[in-house]
Structure formats: structure tokens, C-alpha cells
Amino acid sequence: MEYHVAPRTEAMEKLENFIAVNRLTAHTRIPSERDLCEMWGINRTTLRFAVDTLVEYGRLYRVRGSGVYVAESKTVRNIVGVNSMSMEMQQQGIALTSKILSMRVIEATKQVAKKLRTTLGKKVYECIRLRYINSIPCIIETLYLDCETCPDFDKYYSDRASMGYIYKNIYHLNQESGEENISVTYLSAEEAQLMDAKEGEPAFFTTGFTKTDKGQILEFYQSIFRADIFKMVSVISKD
Amino acid sequence: MDAKNKQVKPANTVITYRTPIYLQLREIVRNRIEEGEYLPGMAIPSENELAETFGINRITVRNALDALVNEGMLQRVQGKGVFVLGNKYEEVLEEHGGFVPNLASGKATVSTKEQVKSLRPAGDKFANLFDIAPEDPIYFIRHLNLVGGEAASMEEIYVPQDICPQLDAVNTSVFPMRDVFAFYDVEMCSMRQSLEIIQGLSKTRKMLDVPDGVALIMMECTFRDKTGRVIEFSRSFFRGDRSSFRITLSDRP
CATH class of the missing domain: 1.10.10.10 (Winged helix-like DNA-binding domain superfamily/Winged helix DNA-binding domain)
Structure with missing residues (x-):
């Protein structure tokens, strides 16, 4: 050697x-x-x-x-639980804010229906928001919810509302488990403009779902994270 | 005693010149494993070599090893040989979460090549990370992971020599580090992983044959033992067009 x-x-x-x-x-x-x-x-x-x-x-x-x-260290997105992002950011002393780009009821496409374990054409909420870290736009998040699971969601949801709070206090649902997939995407012209970045820049593309403690699918989401701002982190230990 | 019982309680078997040859060879191999001549993670001599050494038939060698494979002492690895196994963890750290690379879509075979395994002085950076002296030796291992015969990721692993001195003998392309640590009773208690998207050095891009315009995912992992000491650091580069990661979310305590 x-x-x-x-x-x-x-x-x-x-x-x-x-x-x-x-x-x-x-x-x-x-x-x-x-x-x-x-x-x-x-x-x-x-x-x-x-x-x-x-x-x-x-x-x-x-x-x-x-x-x-x-260089400035990248913001850590610590993936620990189902509803951890805003809390996690808060703990790091980072202000996470949101702006709704679009909120509408659509008929579930094949992909959405499959993920939400519902049928094609079922009414679902599609909510797209732009999220900011210390005023820098860096996440585009698209959320899908079954209208039956969360009736009148559009009435409760606002820029300042926390999803965790709405699920818990309005619908009395407890998010408990989920799964997320992380891969690389490249920003489209529109995404780049929204996030104040360059078209074609690589970014994190995440998709996932969360389930309630009763095993019901609660939400399906797709997010784009600017890769120059974020790193994804997981910390696990046996005890 | 019938043949079945002998397999269950081999230690009581008294070997004499009348004992069938395959049983004699089995006890030789077993002894060499127990005496530490063949270490966990190491390949034992090939069936052909054993046949030649002892002047016996290959079928006899195969018979001799079969029982040890069934007992979980040895493992046959396609195209690589017969390897000695050691202890296993009852509980694997990764079962608690973490990023899991989704390799091979479909039936493509996944294989690992050990490109480099060397000892080197820790240097200032790794001395601080591992809490050892800069002149203390650490292992540096580089793996190239192939999916369907094409490069998909490259991994650089650093382990202080005193944590696992037997690493020398181990074929790390056959066993993941977690298995190697289990063989030698090094406990992994916690892990921190991070994923970043980078362009990568031209050297790395060349090694992975990355097309222009495709980014890399850099994954860094730090493993610690019970006392909090860092026992392994690894840095991997995955082709962005061939890789994705899965993570299980849980709010259960």
C-alpha cells in the first residue's frame, strides 16, 4: 500500500x-x-x-x-419529519415566508390521482406557492389535496397560514408519516424568473406525500429548491 | 449420529483418517476462520485452489463449503469468490431513515469497483475530524459504482486505521462499510448526510462520463460511534441524470 x-x-x-x-x-x-x-x-x-x-x-x-x-454556507433543509420545514427554519433563526401564486380546484390527473390514491377526475385543490428564505425567493411548491379530505381549504389558506396548523386545528388530522424523493431538475424560464435565478440552472426537485396517523394520504407535493441556496440534510441516530 | 446432526453440531465431530474428505476439509476451513487466518470480509482461496492444494476433487470442495455457506460463515459472491462473514448488526442505522439512493431502474445490475485502497497520513483536516494526530494513518478508499455496466457514482471513503485495522484484508467492493464495521464490532450509532448539487471537478466528471449540462449530486456522510467519535467520513458524487434519493419521513417518536 x-x-x-x-x-x-x-x-x-x-x-x-x-x-x-x-x-x-x-x-x-x-x-x-x-x-x-x-x-x-x-x-x-x-x-x-x-x-x-x-x-x-x-x-x-x-x-x-x-x-x-x-462562501456563505448553504441553508440546511433538515429533513426530519413530515411537517418540519417551517419549524426547522425557525429553529435556525431563518424567516420562511410564502406567497400564493395560484390556488384552484382541478380534476385529478392520472399522476395526482395515483399519488393521492383517488380516482381520475376527482376534485382536488392545487395550490402553488413561492417561498422565501430571508426575502430571497428560493422554493416553488405545488401542493395537491383531496377536496373531500379538506373541504373549503381555499377559505382557510393564506400566505401566512401554516399547513400543519390547518391540518391539525381545522381538519383534526395528524400528519405522521410520508416519503420524499429527491432528484435534479433544471429551471425553466418561468421558474428562473420567479426565483430570480438563471434559466437552466440545476435545482433540487422533490416529490412526496404525507399520511395521517390513520394511514390516509393527506397531501402530495412537488417542490423545486434553488441548489445554490439549499442543501438537504438528514441526521439519524439509534437512540 | 446421522448426517443431519453432524451439520448442527459440527464442533463435536471428531475428525479421524476415516472421516469423509469433504468433512475434513470443512473443518480445516472452519478452523482457519476461527483462528483468524481467514478474516471476515476476506475471500478464501478459490475452489480450484483448494482442490489443487489438497489433491481433491472440486465437487468435494464444493460439498465441504456448502455447509459453511448454509451456516452463514461463508458467502458465495457471483464472479468474485467465497467470502468469510462476521457478525451482523441486529439493527441497521439506515433503517431509522436517511437518504437512500434509488439505483438501477429495473433489471440493470449494480456493481462496485474498488479503484483505490491505500493508507495515508490523516493530515490536518482529517486529524481534526477523527480526533487523531496528523501523522496517524487513515484508509482512503475509492469506489466506482456501475449500473448496467455504466458509471453512476463515485465514492471516497475515509476511515482511521485504528478504528478498523483489518480493513486491509477486506474486499470493500463486496461488503458495504456498515457490514465491515459489524464484522469487527465497530458500532455505528449516528449518521449525518447532506446532499448538494454541484458542477463537479473535470476529473470527477470524466470519471463518471457526465454529459455537458448535467449536474452532479454530492453526498457527504459522517458516521459516529456511541461516544460521538467520527469513525467514517465519505463523499460521493452521483450523476444527476441517473440518480435520485428516497427518504422516509416520520413524526413518530
Whole structure:
């Protein structure tokens, strides 16, 4: 077995460690290439590779003519339970707000009917909202609910209402379990415009459903998350 | 004692020159496993090699190993050989949740290639992460995962040598790290996973043969033991056009 670390890898890890150990906060400029090369006794090419890699991984960013800065950490979307997003954001001290883009009753398409375990053409609410993190538009969420499960939903729902609150206090339903699927999509012109991003940018595409404690399907959703703002996180432990 | 009983209580079998050859070989292999000559996660010599070594028929070797496979001491892995198994966890951490990659749509076969397995000094970053000295050795393993023969993801795994010194002998392309840890009684108690979408380095993109315009999903996992010590860190890159992840949501306590 070989016993060494490639100089480029070593330089990248040193740089990562330097940021962590010195607790460099977002938008702090890191020392110049020359200083870092001198400090670690490495050449410019090696250091540049290290910087490039960390820029690629989103840990650093470059400002032309000025230097290299520590990037802002992505917002953690901690996926712990069925109704955790607003609560989770609150705990992190992040303001999550919403704006309804569209709210209507549609006849269930094949896909929606299947997900909500209902029949084709059944009346369902389709609610599309744009969500903001600290005033930055970064999530487009489409929600489907069976009109029979949640009658008059459009009357109760507003920009400020929490879905968890509505389910619990108006319909007396407890969300208990669910499943979510996460993949990559690319923003359409319309989505990009809504989220103030570039068309074609990659983004998280999530679809999922939640069930009540009685095993009834409650909602089916599809969301798009800006990938430059979010990272998806799951923390589990045995105890 | 009939043949059935012998299988159940092999330890009591007294081996003499009159014992059938296949039973003699079975006890040799069993002893070598118990003595630690063949370690969990390791391939034992092939059936052909064993046949040659002992000057016996391959069918006899196969018979000898069958019982050990049935007992759960050995596992046959298609195209790779016969491997020694160790302890299993009663409870797998992943059953509690976490991101599960949806591999292979349909019948495509999934396989793993161990591209790199080496020891290296931890260096500053991993010394801090694993709470060891920078000069302490850690394993670095790189896997390429293929779906239907095509590259789908690449995984880089880091494990301090003192956590699992036997990793040297283990074929990590056959057993996931969680199995390897179970073999050697290293307990995984918690896990943190994160998913990010990135463009990726050109080196990584080339390795995964990613078409232009397709993004990568970077998954980082940190595993800890009971005491909270980090025992494994991994960073994987998945082709965005071939991968998705599933996660179970639960509000039950």
C-alpha cells in the first residue's frame, strides 16, 4: 500500500482546515495566493488547484481583481419529519415566508390521482406557492389535496397560514408519516424568473406525500429548491 | 449420529483418517476462520485452489463449503469468490431513515469497483475530524459504482486505521462499510448526510462520463460511534441524470 497524499489533495485539505480552524466567516477574504504558498511551502499551481476545487464545491468564491472569499454556507433543509420545514427554519433563526401564486380546484390527473390514491377526475385543490428564505425567493411548491379530505381549504389558506396548523386545528388530522424523493431538475424560464435565478440552472426537485396517523394520504407535493441556496440534510441516530 | 446432526453440531465431530474428505476439509476451513487466518470480509482461496492444494476433487470442495455457506460463515459472491462473514448488526442505522439512493431502474445490475485502497497520513483536516494526530494513518478508499455496466457514482471513503485495522484484508467492493464495521464490532450509532448539487471537478466528471449540462449530486456522510467519535467520513458524487434519493419521513417518536 502506498503511503502518501497527493500534493494537490494535501493543499486542498490544508485550505479547508485553515478556514475551519480560524473560523473564517462568510465573505471573509482568505490570505493571498503568495502568502498561502509561502506558509505551506507549496507552488502556485498546487494552490490554485486547491482553490479551484473549493470554489467548485461551493466553499469559496472568487471576486475578480480582489481575491478569494469564504462562501456563505448553504441553508440546511433538515429533513426530519413530515411537517418540519417551517419549524426547522425557525429553529435556525431563518424567516420562511410564502406567497400564493395560484390556488384552484382541478380534476385529478392520472399522476395526482395515483399519488393521492383517488380516482381520475376527482376534485382536488392545487395550490402553488413561492417561498422565501430571508426575502430571497428560493422554493416553488405545488401542493395537491383531496377536496373531500379538506373541504373549503381555499377559505382557510393564506400566505401566512401554516399547513400543519390547518391540518391539525381545522381538519383534526395528524400528519405522521410520508416519503420524499429527491432528484435534479433544471429551471425553466418561468421558474428562473420567479426565483430570480438563471434559466437552466440545476435545482433540487422533490416529490412526496404525507399520511395521517390513520394511514390516509393527506397531501402530495412537488417542490423545486434553488441548489445554490439549499442543501438537504438528514441526521439519524439509534437512540 | 446421522448426517443431519453432524451439520448442527459440527464442533463435536471428531475428525479421524476415516472421516469423509469433504468433512475434513470443512473443518480445516472452519478452523482457519476461527483462528483468524481467514478474516471476515476476506475471500478464501478459490475452489480450484483448494482442490489443487489438497489433491481433491472440486465437487468435494464444493460439498465441504456448502455447509459453511448454509451456516452463514461463508458467502458465495457471483464472479468474485467465497467470502468469510462476521457478525451482523441486529439493527441497521439506515433503517431509522436517511437518504437512500434509488439505483438501477429495473433489471440493470449494480456493481462496485474498488479503484483505490491505500493508507495515508490523516493530515490536518482529517486529524481534526477523527480526533487523531496528523501523522496517524487513515484508509482512503475509492469506489466506482456501475449500473448496467455504466458509471453512476463515485465514492471516497475515509476511515482511521485504528478504528478498523483489518480493513486491509477486506474486499470493500463486496461488503458495504456498515457490514465491515459489524464484522469487527465497530458500532455505528449516528449518521449525518447532506446532499448538494454541484458542477463537479473535470476529473470527477470524466470519471463518471457526465454529459455537458448535467449536474452532479454530492453526498457527504459522517458516521459516529456511541461516544460521538467520527469513525467514517465519505463523499460521493452521483450523476444527476441517473440518480435520485428516497427518504422516509416520520413524526413518530
